[in-house]
Amino acid sequence: MAICLKKFVLRFIDEGRGHLQTISEGAFLLSADEHTEAWIGEMFRAAHTLKGGARMLKLQSIADVTHHLEDVLSELRDKKLTPDRGLGNLIHESVEYLSGQLTQLFVSEGDNQLPPADAGLCERLARASRGEAVTLVVEGAGATEKTVLPTPAAAASLDSGIKQADFVRVKLNKLDGLIDILGEVLAGHDRLEQQIQNLSQLVPRLPGLSAEQLRQQIHDFSAQLRESVQLQHLQMFELYDVAARIRMLPLSTLFEPISLQVSELASTLNKQVVCRFVGGEVEIDRQLIDRLSESLTHLLRNAVDHGIGETDERLALGKSTRGTITITTQQDGSGILLRIEDDGRGLNYEAISAKAVSKGLVPASMAGQLSEQECNELIFHPGFSTSKIVSELSGRGVGLDVVRKTVVTDLQGDLQVYSRAGVGTSFSLRLPVSLTMMRILQFEEQGHLLGLAAQYVVEVVECTAQGISDIAGRPAIILHNEFIPVVCAGTLLGIHERQGSSPTAGQRLIVVQNQFSKMALRVDKLLDERKMMIKPLPKHMQQQSLVSGMVQTPDNQLVSILQVPALMAMAQQSRQTTAPAPAVNVTPGAWHVLVVDDSLNTREIEKNVLEAHGYQVTLAEDGLSGLQKAKLTQFDAVLTDVEMPFMDGFTFTKSLRGEKNYQHTPIIIVTSRAKEEDRRRGIQVGADAYIAKGDFEQDSLIKTLKMLLC
Structure with a gap:
């Protein structure tokens, strides 16, 4: 059955508007010689996506122009072309042409019959991509060049040039639910007004009341007001949920x-x-x-x-x-x-x-x-x-x-x-499900109110200073079978410690995760976790990556919501800057060790420890991957965890011992499983040593490894 393409054109127009705005803003920066490599990359991706969508919808003229525009931006990205005002003007001219094409699409209600692409524009883009001089359009004989200088206002005009599909179909039961909860909110408002009226009627009677009667009146009024406010609080959140579902x-x-x-x-x-x-x-x-x-x-x-x-x-x-x-x-x-x-x-x-x-x-x-x-x-x-x-x-x-x-x-x-x-x-x-309302974990660091989106938070722990170990030259805790680096939030964010403040006995740690990596963020004070309305950042702050938005506390204080991926990238960069790993010159005679662990943090820490002592290290994320690598390369020693997906450490060790060339290779199990029966099982399947992560000391690991290799 043939698929009607018309109904997809409106969405293409919406997306195209955003892509053209990105390219237009970048063209302005190119013309003003204020461009960055990141901006050129954004422009290139926008043109690439716009071209792909146009080809899917058989919009050949748009596809042809964006293809040539993409070639120009590709050469700019690869630094084969030098950005200048002429290129910026040519790119902006292309944006104006494509904007006109999208407008024509909208006016024709999705009719795909666009005229052929502007051959002259395509030819000038093609010549520009080959590094030839950019020829600007002239108007009539002897006329001056047609200068196209894009401005922020011109970029913004893309917003009004194409109408956005800002409507959705709403089921009647959703509207009915909205009206019902609105009725309850109005009724709650009436109750509050009645209580205010009751209070105003009470005021003239206050001089005639005894102290006990006055306390009782205040107690009753306070209880009624608290109940009304709590009810309205629940109704407002329910109202938001119902309204949000309409946009779903x-x-x-x-x-x-x-x-x-x-x-x-x-x-x-x-x-x-x-x-x-x-x-x-x-x-x-x-x-x-x-x-x-x-x-x-x-x-x-x-x-x-x-x-x-x-x-x-x-x-x-x-x-x-x-x-x-x-x-x-x-x-x-x-x-x-x-x-x-x-x-x-x-x-x-x-x-x-x-x-x-x-x-x-x-x-x-x-x-x-x-x-x-x-x-x-x-x-x-x-x-x-x-x-x-x-x-x-x-x-x-x-x-x-x-x-x-x-x-x-x-x-x-x-x-x-x-x-x-x-x-x-x-x-x-x-x-x-939505970006406007999210669960936020709030904390305080050096008097600053900060927050984290709850989906990044693994858990919150409190430990003593003695519970934080120095492993591979950096603080870390051992939690649920893995090493997790500890980072001070204030130090990471550049918030200097106030004079007179001193660390308390308890260490409050927020364990966050992004992809496969975890980090324990040490903070001064945990506040609360609740569902909160996210306020977008002002436009001039939207290019920075550390803060994703703001929330407002009941006492009207603003809380910055930190981007966990950006935080973890900062922590990694800080470690490389302040404590770079020692250079390792691997010689042909160096011992080659295979480290097998499903935790990225643990693998990296063990790798750093071993490389600091001159070992060559190969990593594997589970027993199955470790076994495959061991069959391809002969390792001098193996370190393995126990609890891993696909193949656990006990099975891996037993399988490795079954290989003829690994019958005498040192195998050390490093795990959080410290029970005696686990130790016995590790030795039974062929491990030469069993180290519990809770008792982990890097010196003892190195000593054990050297003893087994000698």
Whole structure:
């Protein structure tokens, strides 16, 4: 059955407006010579996405111009072109043309019959991308050049040039619920007015009341007022919830255009791909749906082009010639879980590692030693691509960095990747249902009120100063089978300690997590956790990454909501700056140790300890991955945790001992399981030493390792 494209045009116009505004603002900066590499990257991604959407909807004139514009921006991003006023003017001219095309689309009510692309504009863009001088448009013989100087006002005009689809269909039962709760709120307001009237009638009688009668009257009035205020408080939150549900849309509204995109992309690549959807009835805020569509487009393009292999490759793996992409949505606590899975080839970790080395992201000595999680992180690096051919869909290094920024930074969510060679790849997105009301954990540091979005908070703990150990040159705690670094919030944020203040005996730690990494944030005082209305930042503050918004306390104080991903990046950068890891010159005779642990923090800490003493280290995130690496490389010693997914440490140790070349290799189990029966089992399966993390001391680990290797 043919799919009508008209109903998708309005959404394309909405998204196109935002992309053109990004490009226009960047063109202004280019003309004023105030550009940054980040801005050029944003402009490039905007043009790339706009081109892809236009091609899906058969809007050839828009696709042609954005394709040439993307080429120019690609050369600028790769520093093959030098930004100047002429290029800025040419880019802005392109934006004006594309804005006019979108306006024509809107006026024609989605009719796709646009005139052919402006050949002159396309030719000038093509010449500019080749490094030729930019020729500006002139008006008549002897006329001066037509100078197009974009301004902030011109960029803002994009907002009014195209009407936004600012309406949603609302079910009658939702409106009925809204009216019902409004009635209850009005009734509560009437009760408060009546109580004020009762108070005014009481005032003239006060001189004739005894002290006991006066106390009773005040007590009764206070109890009634407290009950009314509490009831109104509940009603106001219920009113917000009902009103917010009106703006909710099922994710199925995204699924039909997604299916169309998958079909079109697969056809372009001569592949057979089917898209399956589960849980499309789950509803989220319409604003989230709009901002999520671009990320889903990038993930699907990636799945079709990179994930689903060629027909002969699939047949060799015993798979059907038709690839499958499954999009599953489900409720996940107070948010939703969105998973995009393909049954393709899986990530090529060897190619990712090699590309990372060639781009200078990791040293050559790390080639082949990166863990799967580390490789998973690398694919989100801007400009990272393992494709050897630059085409319309691949090789430009755009897409996944946009997804990471949108999901983690803009939408306050979480993004994880799982992949198995020959099986497929899965991207899991955890998102809040709404961005306007969230649970916030508030704390105080050096007199400053701060907050964290609750979805990043793992738990809150309090420990003594003795409970914080010095491991690999930095403070850390041992919590639930993993080492977690401890960072002082005030030091990290540059808030200096007040004179006369002194640390108390108890250490209040907020354990936060982003992706696979955790950090314990030491704070002065914990306040509370509650559902709060998020106020957006002023426009002049929206470019900074540390604060995502503000909330207001009942006594009208403003609380800054800190971005956990930005905090953790600051902490990592601070560690590298203040206490850089000692340089390690690995010689051919150095002992090579395999460290197996599902905790990223624990792996990194143990790696730092070992490298500080001259060992060469390879990491694995679970027993199965560790066993595979051990079969490919002969290690001199192995450190392993017990509690891990896919294959635990006991099974891993036993399996490793079954390998002929590992029957006498030292194996040390490092785990939080300190019971005697666990120790005995570790020795029974073949471990040479068993170290409990609660008793962990890096010197004893090194001594044990040296003793076993000698």
